[in-house]
Amino acid sequence: MNFLSDTTAPAHPALIEAISAANTGFAPSYGNDPVSARVETKLKEIFETDLKVLFAVSGTASNALSLSVLCPNHGAILCHDEAHIHRDERGAPEFFTGGGKLIPLLGDHAKVSLDALDRALGEIPEGFVHSSPVRVLSLSNLTESGTAYTPSEVAERASRVKSRPAFVHMDGARFANALVTLNCSPAELTWKAGVDALCFGATKNGAMGAEAIILFPSVMDRFEELQARQKRAGHMAPKMRFLASQFDAWLRDDLWLDLARTANARARRLADGLAQANGVEVLHPVQGNEIFARIPEALGDRLMAAGAGFYQWPDGSCRFVTSWCTEHAEIDALLAAARG
Numbered sequence: 463m464n465f466l467s468d469t470t471a472p473a474h475p476a477l478i479e480a481i482s483a484a485n486t487g488f489a490p491s492y493g494n495d496p497v498s499a500r501v502e503t504k505l506k507e508i509f510e511t512d513l514k515v516l517f518a519v520s521g522t523a524s525n526a527l528s529l530s531v532l533c534p535n536h537g538a539i540l541c542h543d544e545a546h547i548h549r550d551e552r553g554a555p556e557f558f559t560g561g562g563k564l565i566p567l568l569g570d571h572a573k574v575s576l577d578a579l580d581r582a583l584g585e586i587p588e589g590f591v592h593s594s595p596v597r598v599l600s601l602s603n604l605t606e607s608g609t610a611y612t613p614s615e616v617a618e619r620a621s622r623v624k625s626r627p628a629f630v631h632m633d634g635a636r637f638a639n640a641l642v643t644l645n646c647s648p649a650e651l652t653w654k655a656g657v658d659a660l661c662f663g664a665t666k667n668g669a670m671g672a673e674a675i676i677l678f679p680s681v682m683d684r685f686e687e688l689q690a691r692q693k694r695a696g697h698m699a700p701k702m703r704f705l706a707s708q709f710d711a712w713l714r715d716d717l718w719l720d721l722a723r724t725a726n727a728r729a730r731r732l733a734d735g736l737a738q739a740n741g742v743e744v745l746h747p748v749q750g751n752e753i754f755a756r757i758p759e760a761l762g763d764r765l766m767a768a769g770a771g772f773y774q775w776p777d778g779s780c781r782f783v784t785s786w787c788t789e790h791a792e793i794d795a796l797l798a799a800a801r802g
């Protein structure tokens with residue numbers, strides 16, 4: 463009954479086999495290997511556009527490095543108050559941008575509201591020497607409350623900042639989970655809606671540890687700078703073929719989408735079951751693989767006593783996360799414990 467986090471889940475066997483298959487003979491290092499090239503070609507096909515990709519080992523490194531090529535050290539990054547880049551990365555975006563200022567905005571269900579965005583843009587006029595100019599809007603999809611921005615919600619927000627010399631960054635640690643819920647194309651949810659750079663996460667959805675920083679054509683000219691910053695930060699994996707090979711297997715035959723669909727379906731079932739329990743309130747629409755619920759203390763104690771793993775969230779709610787390998791039996795057991 464492990465609902466702590468999708469990062470506690472094992473890697474999918476197909477990805478481990480792919481690492482093993484890539485482990486033959488010598489191959490060029492630092493991303494110049496044939497597997498990396500093959501994955502880049504595949505990503506161009508999936509996203510229906512030209513792009514550049516750089517593999518990384520953590521979502522934090524992907525976010526911080528990509529933001530560092532989008533935001534100058536005197537610029538501002540708008541994000542939601544709950545954003546992982548704001549709350550959970552120990553200042554990495556500020557560190558890697560060399561001083562970029564994160565400005566947290568409010569909005570229900572961890573989505574930046576249009577009102578909050580308009581207010582922030584109104585309060586930070588372009589060219590006012592005293593304030594950090596807005597250079598990036600960062601959106602997480604899934605959001606940190608497990609909700610999904612639709613393509614039009616992304617586009618509405620992107621269009622507001624595009625009147626400035628500003629870019630849109632997407633933290634896609636759970637991009638696959640959002641995508642399969644929305645039933646749109648990867649292109650529609652990203653560059654067609656105004657996203658310039660995507661941190662495309664695989665780790666939470668079956669990889670051992672593989673993330674891809676994708677630069678779409680609007681910012682592809684920053685690729686060399688991104689590589690230089692990754693190297694300088696000590697985050698460039700020399701044997702990059704082993705990161706690329708995970709993506710190679712993950713993207714093959716839509717495995718990444720199948721895994722996300724499984725995780726989402728399990729979350730749906732768990733949320734529906736939990737909502738039946740006395741006193742439980744599911745706090746946000748469940749649009750991916752995360753459930754946030756307010757549960758009576760006695761019920762929380764009962765679940766923990768039965769061996770369920772979940773997190774107490776800072777706002778007093780409980781977070782349950784499913785993954786590609788959550789079993790029905792685990793959900794049955796949790797719901798049985800919830801019923802007492």
Ligand SMILES: Cc1ncc(COP(=O)(O)O)c(C=O)c1O
Nearest residue numbers: 520521522523546602606633635
């Ligand atoms: C929304 C979001 N972005 C990024 C990350 C990246 O995390 P890590 O650096 O642990 O790979 C996480 C991990 O929990 C996350 O939830």
